[in-house]
């Protein structure tokens with residue numbers, strides 16, 4: 674059984690086909706990357722995997738449970754860190770965790786002890802009673818991660834978790850994900866940052882125009898190059914011609 678299995682996913686937005694017959698199998702216990710250029714369909718795919726957006730065609734199972742048509746049961750096994758976490762920013766970090774736990778019908782005693790653990794590990798103890806509105810971006814990402822793992826999900830899905838984060842915040846989140854995986858969890862995340870995928874992931878899928886262009890281990894896909902070089906080759910990067918933007922040179926007239 675796969676942690677996540679998607680078959681034939683399709684999603685249209687008006688005239689735009691964002692996802693076009695996408696298949697994905699994420700092995701249990703893996704660190705799985707979803708890479709792709711801007712507009713490739715990563716966020717749309719993730720939203721269908723986690724039960725936020727109904728596919729027009731195809732199916733998704735998480736931990737063997739069908740996500741559609743009713744995602745309620747599958748959502749209990751999932752944690753999601755969206756690219757822009759939806760948080761109630763008038764609440765403090767601790768209140769946000771307590772609220773999220775109650776929404777998940779968790780025991781208040783368990784909520785409190787896990788919240789304290791998470792705030793400590795994510796270096797948010799001193800900010801526990803401050804309003805989220807006053808958090809930095811890195812702190813907001815960390816509290817978003819805490820909310821996503823509070824109920825101890827089997828599968829954790831993150832959309833661009835490292836976007837705009839400094840190296841310290843990146844390190845904290847990476848370590849937390851490593852620990853979650855070591856405890857038996859499966860991590861699926863999207864990223865444009867190839868060196869993060871290269872460093873963390875066992876396998877990855879490269880998505881382009883709503884389809885999987887390539888899938889395999891990092892070593893297989895890199896094929897002896899850096900993953901970044903392999904990615905650019907695969908999705909067709911553009912290079913500047915010799916005389917493009919020649920006026921940018923400070924010595925030109």
Ligand SMILES: Nc1ncnc2c1ncn2[C@@H]1O[C@H](COP(=O)(O)OP(=O)(O)OP(=O)(O)O)[C@@H](O)[C@H]1O
Nearest residue numbers: 686689690691709710711712713714715716717718
């Ligand atoms: N709600 C929407 N309405 C209309 N079009 C949409 C909507 N959401 C996404 N799209 C379109 O679907 C395509 C895929 O978008 P998506 O956000 O899934 O890509 P992405 O790979 O996550 O991009 P990025 O890396 O830039 O975040 C794009 O062409 C986008 O403009």
